[in-house]
Amino acid sequence: MxxxxxxxxxxxxxxxxxxxxxxxxxxxxxxxxxxRNHHLFQPLLYQVATTVLATSEIAWPIRRLYRDRQEVTTVLxxxxxxxxxxxxxxxxxxxxxxxxxxxxxxxATHAYFGHDEWAAVAPGLKTLEDATTIRRRVLIAFEQAEVEEDPARRDALLTFTIIGAGPTGVELAGIIAEMAHRTLPGEFRRIDTRLARVVLVEAGPRILPAFSEELSAYASRELEKLGVEVLTGTPVTDCTDEGVTIGESFVPSRTLVWAAGVQAxxxxxxxxxxxxxxxxxxxxxxxxxxxxxxxxxxxxxxxxxxxxxxxxxxxxxxxxxxxxxxxxxxxxxxxGSPAPGPFRYRHQGSLATIGKRAAIIDFGRIKLRGSLAWWIWGIAHIYFLIGTRSRFAVAWSWLWTYLSGQHSARLITQKDTLREER
Amino acid sequence: MxxxxxxxxxxxxxxxxxxxxxxxxxxxxxxxxxxRNHHLFQPLLYQVATTVLATSEIAWPIRRLYRDRQEVTTVLxxxxxxxxxxxxxxxxxxxxxxxxxxxxxxxATHAYFGHDEWAAVAPGLKTLEDATTIRRRVLIAFEQAEVEEDPARRDALLTFTIIGAGPTGVELAGIIAEMAHRTLPGEFRRIDTRLARVVLVEAGPRILPAFSEELSAYASRELEKLGVEVLTGTPVTDCTDEGVTIGESFVPSRTLVWAAGVQAxxxxxxxxxxxxxxxxxxxxxxxxxxxxxxxxxxxxxxxxxxxxxxxxxxxxxxxxxxxxxxxxxxxxxxxGSPAPGPFRYRHQGSLATIGKRAAIIDFGRIKLRGSLAWWIWGIAHIYFLIGTRSRFAVAWSWLWTYLSGQHSARLITQKDTLREER
Known part of the structure; x- marks a missing residue:
């Protein structure tokens, strides 16, 4: 045989x-x-980083998926x-x-355009560990601000900078702003988390360049309504654990997230x-x-x-x-059947969310924005998840977040090698 | 004032x-x-270690719990x-x-009876990180066994030893055995996970000493039905990354879990x-x-x-x-009201589960075992969780596990400092 x-x-x-x-x-x-032993649903990874979803809700053991296909062998x-x-x-x-x-x-992984030393202070978002690292740093920044006596250091702790305004950057900025302005107020006794700054920096002329100019402008306005400062047209020239230099100006900011370049x-x-x-x-x-x-x-x-x-x-x-x-x-x-022609990509549309109530969808001819787009975005993403278990779990987490304004997964776990904290 | x-x-x-x-x-x-920023429901931590529950399902940000009590300040x-x-x-x-x-x-934390060097090879189970460490080691052992050519090393990879047979040790052994014998078979192509050994070692004369002798004997039999080898009356005398010495005899075992002593x-x-x-x-x-x-x-x-x-x-x-x-x-x-008398502990009963279908409950006069006890155990634990969100999430995860035989959180995350693998 x-x-x-x-x-x-x-x-x-x-x-x-x-x-x-x-x-x-x-x-x-x-x-x-x-x-890795799991397939990861990367489009929702930012929701793990921002405490909305749990790690296991967007990851599945690969081996399990092909359990019943005897001709498929999975190797870690x-x-x-x-x-x-x-x-x-x-x-x-x-x-x-x-x-x-x-x-x-x-x-691909994230790329720092020749500045690999920025990786330690401005983590990217590609793996579950990246997501829990960002989650930990965001949560710890609020905790450190609560006990910080020096006002300048406190302000730097309450300034969150997202570098790169593609869908991931926009989505991160929107949720961090919502968390600071709507989820956390009332929980701290010395700081007012509503005074937190969320800065979204984009070197290009506008955010979400894959979308039409009109939708991109709408997204900017919605982000600003959530309290995000949107800075376009200026590249980041330095990242340290004290802050970020945007063009010539230094912004003290203790929490940076990299959502800019990728490297295959x-x-x-x-x-x-x-x-x-x-x-x-x-x-x-x-x-x-x-x-x-x-x-x-x-x-x-x-x-x-x-x-x-x-x-x-x-x-x-x-x-x-x-x-x-x-x-x-x-x-x-x-x-022996005839070969298909050359590969041709069929664009099915672009989707991005801004916080928990608005989204934009660009189907080419049809463009949608606002809460209808948000519902379509949510349903589409639940549909694309694998299996009944995750669909129910994510739908439940979202419903809960939507109704209660609370996030499910606000956990600080693992030690940080960068900052052994206080 | x-x-x-x-x-x-x-x-x-x-x-x-x-x-x-x-x-x-x-x-x-x-x-x-x-x-830590979270309260942890430790009685269910073993279910995170064994991939049934997600970390966020049994942990809650403490700050959130006292948000509405202005007189309470939370400090991390x-x-x-x-x-x-x-x-x-x-x-x-x-x-x-x-x-x-x-x-x-x-x-308290775990105690190694003067053998702190065992901590690296036989992690205990007190924090979320402990649970994800054990989860990672258990899952990786199966993965490594799948690609191991040497039969003796493969057998050591497929031998899991739990040291200490209180409720945590019994619960861990039961679920690991179920995972090996019921959840994983069919997913691997070279190993038969049903051949995995799960060894539960107890220095004392019987497992679950807090329960009556009769319930303890029942638990032993149920564990053995699940394929667990129960060894009582012999202390562990050494732990290395190759295996465990029980009394005088060495058992090659690459995954050890410590559920024995505690230290305040x-x-x-x-x-x-x-x-x-x-x-x-x-x-x-x-x-x-x-x-x-x-x-x-x-x-x-x-x-x-x-x-x-x-x-x-x-x-x-x-x-x-x-x-x-x-x-x-x-x-x-x-x-100025009169002081209460001395503290008096009222024992409300002891509960432990053996795998996913049996449990034992010792209320003193009333003793229960089997599936009725399992349902009471499950309902009691859901009741003791904090908040609607977690109760629903855990109930859903358990229902899913019960109906499908699958576990929700089979993720290998974080690198292991002990074994940078293969």
């Missing part, structure tokens, strides 16, 4: 899971490698390298996994392939790596320029579409 | 919260100091010392808090007071520290011998009763 064609997938994010899902019934065996491991001649993936714990077809869907995973290095400035592998129109028809690269770690010259954005729906496309290509190759 | 009598409470556990709750309306101002801080002459508490961040009456309710917090040292072997302050019949009528010590950090010579057990209901009693004493002193 001939051994089944072996597809090795590295990365259990949106692209990788869609691919494995769509390979169901194909004449393949699949090995799915991830360095970190890739050390790819041998494209021997056709095998080497894992850091020593195991070698041979492949017939390899799909790299390893995502080292997939390009593993392959010795050409990469763009963000480290993404420049793939062909069928998403294969250059000169490697047996290796696909998808999601945030691929740079895809479509026929019309437009790049594919680094967002979850794009990764999913790429996963589905590659499954179709692999299936076609094995069954 | 005379300044109100100032009660300073250190520790927001069961005893501290009961005290503050019961001081409502008394002519006092209260400062509640805790080094660690006590550095107590000056009993100046009557003030010094915090590690430098703040001094003067008191008229001081209540120390600072709990340093309250006795702060006061320079007499302590028992576990470090607990030997308090008088009214729970005051020796020669310090203005200082009360309650809960796990107090050693109380009642008039009939019986010690008060170190469990949540006892701490709550002590908190209520001290509130009554303080109130009486300030209003």
């Amino acid at each position: 001939q051994e089944r064609h072996h597809v090795v997938v590295v990365g259990g994010g949106f692209g990788g899971l869609q691919l494995v899902n769509d390979l169901k019934g194909a004449p393949v065996k699949v090995t799915l490698i991830d360095r 491991g970190e890739v050390a390298g790819v041998d494209t001649i021997a056709k095998e993936v080497t894992l850091a714990h020593g195991q070698s996994v041979p492949y017939d077809t390899l799909v790299l869907a390893t995502g 995973s080292p997939a390009a290095r593993w392959l010795g392939a050409d990469a763009d400035r963000a480290g993404r592998v420049k793939v062909g129109p069928d998403l294969t790596a250059p000169h490697r028809p047996d290796i696909f690269v998808i999601g945030d770690t691929a740079s895809v320029i479509q026929e019309d010259g437009k790049p594919v954005p680094g967002i979850a729906p794009a990764a999913k579409q790429q996963g589905a496309y590659v499954a179709q290509v692999i299936r076609g190759r094995l069954t | 005379q300044e109100r009598h100032h009660v300073v409470v250190v520790g927001g556990g069961f005893g501290g919260l009961q005290l503050v709750n019961d001081l409502k309306g008394a002519p006092v101002k209260v400062t509640l100091i805790d080094r 801080g660690e006590v550095a010392g107590v000056d009993t002459i100046a009557k003030e508490v010094t915090l590690a961040h430098g703040q001094s808090v003067p008191y008229d009456t001081l209540v120390l309710a600072t709990g 917090s340093p309250a006795a040292r702060w006061l320079g007071a007499d302590a028992d072997r576990a470090g607990r302050v030997k308090v008088g019949p009214d729970l005051t520290a020796p020669h310090r009528p203005d200082i009360f010590v309650i809960g796990d950090t107090a050693s109380v011998i009642q008039e009939d010579g019986k010690p008060v057990p170190g469990i949540a209901p006892a701490a709550k009763q002590q908190g209520a009693y001290v509130a009554q004493v303080i109130r009486g002193r300030l209003t």
